[in-house]
Amino acid sequence: MAFGFTPKHEVEINLNGFDPKQYLAICLNTAEILKWRITYVSKSGFTAVIKKSLFSNSYEFKLVIINDLASIRCESLGSEMFDWGKNKAIVEQFTGTYENLQGIITDEEITNKLVEINGVFETEEEDALTAPPATAAENFKNFLSLFVPHPGYFVTPIIICINLAIFIAMVISGVHIIEPTGADLINWGANLRPVTLSGEWWRLISSNFLHIGVIHLLLNMYALLFIGILLEPHLGRVRYLSAYLITGVFASLVSIYWHDRTISAGAS
Incomplete structure (x- = not known):
């Protein structure tokens, strides 16, 4: 083995x-x-x-x-x-x-x-x-290509870049990079039962692009990267994006059903 x-x-x-x-x-x-x-x-x-x-x-x-x-x-x-x-x-x-x-x-x-x-x-x-083996510059170029849309791998890098951009904006605005406060997460669109049920249903979607610290972000993006490489070529852009959004909304609904006061966020 x-x-x-x-x-x-x-x-x-x-x-x-x-x-x-x-x-x-x-x-x-x-x-x-x-x-x-x-x-x-x-x-x-x-x-x-x-x-x-x-x-x-x-x-x-x-x-x-x-x-x-x-x-x-x-x-x-x-x-x-x-x-x-x-x-x-x-x-x-x-x-x-x-x-x-x-x-x-x-x-x-x-x-x-x-x-x-x-x-x-x-x-x-x-x-x-x-x-001959790729140089350091070539390896860096190959790494950057993971964030560039191309046929068969179009939606995944866009989703990853959106998640990264939102997190960077949060940090620049003063949100803690490791342990953001509950108030900061709510301000940026996290999902919380009392707030979401008060009419802010958009949080069912926005929370899927929000992460509770850099470790949470990196783990989710790592998983999304490999899932996207395997699934997107088979499902196509529309079905893959639909699957991402639908599963995210469903997970958010489950969260507010089971948890009264728990903040939820993340692409997982």
Whole structure:
């Protein structure tokens, strides 16, 4: 069982003189048999994403061939810290399927696959699988991209930026960054049963963009980030935004039903 901020499992395979191109061709056929979504192919290998259902965890499989050595790595995508042996199981599933296929695949099938991917052997573009690690500046740029809307990830960064902007405005106005007072939270739109029921129903929505301190904010934005990456591409902008608002309003209603004098706020 792998453990870590990004659980993964890695193995190295010696090709023992077997032609790297043919090995790559058989590996690609193996991934297709397993119905993996191949996301990148180059002359040195490929990457694929494994996701069995909408709500299951996703995994990235990477094969890199350098000279006579093939490196295989499978790592979890998302926020799980334990993989319960799933990455190892995926690698073993791949190697087992490869061994079975290698014994029955024909030379014609290998040739057809090599013809299909011939372009990757002739391209002059940089191979992403063997490119040097990103610099600190590039990593910072990639981090900032999490806050920029783009196709498939449009609503999530906007919601995150709104939450961050409101919190920054609160702090600038004098609200305590760690432990804001109840009065400050109410002034900024938190949900409280007597106040909300007195006619200020807008608090059912405004409270979803308000947070009780920086730790509360960061934890919620971290969760929202990963949920958005996984769900928004499947639900689309409108349904994803609707789900965010509807669940937020429902949570606010539950809060004022159960709690007489408890202030509630947050995107969770």
